[in-house]
Amino acid sequence: MTKQELFDLLEDENCLLADGYDDALIGIGYQFTTPMAVYDRNKVLEILMADGLDYTDALEWFEFNIQGAYVGEKTPVFIELATED
Numbered sequence: 521m522t523k524q525e526l527f528d529l530l531e532d533e534n535c536l537l538a539d540g541y542d543d544a545l546i547g548i549g550y551q552f553t554t555p556m557a558v559y560d561r562n563k564v565l566e567i568l569m570a571d572g573l574d575y576t577d578a579l580e581w582f583e584f585n586i587q588g589a590y591v592g593e594k595t596p597v598f599i600e601l602a603t604e605d
Contacts, residue, residue: 530557536594557596
């Protein structure tokens with residue numbers, strides 16, 4: 521699926537998106553039958569740091585203002601991807 525197809529699907533499903541973090545969007549997930557946008561947590565932190573925050577401030581901002589913000593049943597999900605050992 522292309523990024524544009526993903527955006528189109530999320531729009532068709534009326535999913536909520538995290539404004540300004542399109543580069544961190546990685547897919548669509550489902551909780552039972554409810555679809556929601558899925559973001560790479562570390563990529564969001566990278567975007568925040570590129571905007572001038574250090575890691576500690578980026579993490580605090582993310583956890584309180586983004587990950588911790590419930591905006592309805594289709595609130596986006598943020599996951600941490602496994603890495604190769």
